Amino acid sequence: MIGLIAANGSVRPLAAELHAAWPDSSKVYRPSTGSCFGLPEAIGLALHECEFVICFAPLPGAVRLAEYAGPRGTEGKGLLCVDPRRRYVIPLTGDAGTTELAWEVAAVLGVQPVLTGPPSQRESALAELTRRAAPVAGPDGPATAAPAEEPVLRIPDPEDPDDPDSDLAVLPRTLVLGVGAGSGTEQTEVMRLLMDVLRETGLSRQSVARIATVAGKGEHPAVTWARWCLGRPPVDEHPADALAAVPVPNPSADVATAVGTASVAEAAALASAPGGELVVAKRKSAHATIAIARTALRGRLTLVGLGPGPHDLLVPRALEALRRVSAVVGPPDALAAVAGLLRPATRRIAPEDSAGAATTLASHGHDVALVALGDGAGLSVPPGAYDVLRVPGLPLEHREESEGDPA
The missing domain is CATH 3.40.1010.10 (Tetrapyrrole methylase, N-terminal domain)
Structure with a gap:
């Protein structure tokens, strides 16, 4: 079980969103200031009842709560902090299970995982993350929340129609994620690369309708992990000769020699988006490539x-x-x-x-x-x-x- 501690009312929607994604494996704790069930009591109960605890609070407050629980209270437990401003998730304990959970939280909430070493390194890592999280300026000025062509429909909140921040944004699932993954690709590598691209472009992971790759790679651990993090969309596997016939902007002779097609990520994304266009050209990490296409808007x-x-x-x-x-x-x-x-x-x-x-x-x-x-x-x-x-x-x-x- 995963305990979700909403430190105050402002972060309860964030905790509720994560609980909605994992309704059977998470529990929300709602402490109340000035009552007999405050933050220290909430974290104590959560650590007693749950294997993992996620605290939605500023990092210094979460660290103080961990110190309050003491080493015996946190022994064998996974403790994480999610920024109330939806920027990052930081594991406060260093075991592998907690790190894996941090990537899952990042996938669901769209935040950046900060995987640091000793606690003394966390503040400097957080400062670097804040610098990196600033909007990326494009050729026409600062980046916006979504590309101008992104077909987002906003429905005003009937209780507060004049507040645009309360609008319901509905994103069509028209994006196809093309993936190229080799034998050396780590399980989380594709998802980490995708999260970087989404932050840079302003596209939403909620718009990803399909994943596409070359035949034989649909069960690759990195593809399976990305599929799980994106809410289990279908995975299309295209034969290499079919991908070789798809025109792409960034073909590779080395890939053609190794796989039988000059492009995997770009060609697969376009093959699964008939009539569409490439909106993110090939991006590479150490052992993975991704590209994003948008299907025709029908x-x-x-x-x-x-x-x-x-x-x-x-x-x-x-x-x-x-x-x-x-x-x-x-x-x-x-x-x-x-x-x-x-x-x-x-x-x-x-x-x-x-x-x-x-x-x-x-x-x-x-x-x-x-x-x-x-x-x-x-x-x-x-x-x-x-x-x-x-x-x-x-x-x-x-x-x-x-x-x-x-x-």
Whole structure:
């Protein structure tokens, strides 16, 4: 079990986001200042109940809490600190399990892992990280939160429509991550390289819809790790001769000799993004390469009738659609029925006009599911600049049983 300590109300949304990603393996502790359950009591209880503890607090405060618990209290435990400003995660203990967890936290929250040695080195490492985390200036001025062409749809918060910071940002999953990994590629190397690229470009990991590589590399530990960190998107494996036919900006004669194609990362990303374009050219680390392509911006709208029965019986096509989409739209009862089946980053939207909101999202290039309880016969949308798919939620035999049930 992983204990999540929200030091105050300002960091509770951050702790809640991580808990939503790991609902069955994490527990949130909410200390209250001036009560009998303050921060020291919270960390003491968390260290007693959990193998790992993540404290959402400034680094000095987290270190003081670790000192309060003492060496006996933290013995055999993994303790980490996540910056309230969502910049970094720092392991405060040095075992391998804690370091691995730091990379997982980084993947879920989009923060930078600071893997340092003795505690005396952490402050200098943090200062360097703060310097590196400054916005990267481009040829036309400072970097923005996302590229200008990034098709982000923002939905105002009805409770505070004038505050843009409270808007709901919906990102279409239109990015394909192309990966080249050799025998010497470390398990976390691809994900570390990707996180650096995302920070530099302003793209979001939530927009990654697929991973693509050359045939035989889909089970590579670095590809498997990246897939797990990105929420388990599908992995496409392309034959080397098919990749060799894809025009790329940065071919390599050495790669062609070794693999049979002059490009793996760029060619694979483009092969899995038909009609799209390369938005991040090949980037290299010691033993890995990545590239990112964006598919053609034609949205997809999937109509899912959930049926009246248990929703753990959904057919595989419906489950796949719900795991794939960037947003699910429908009435509150239907959204509640599928909440446990969605990826943590999937947005749930319950507007008054579900069909209108879903078609608006799809017309912006998003992959959307419109859900409703019952057989879905009443789900209908007008044609538009998107593909419409209708997926029955329940297997035929279960639908027949449900329809014959007088209850």
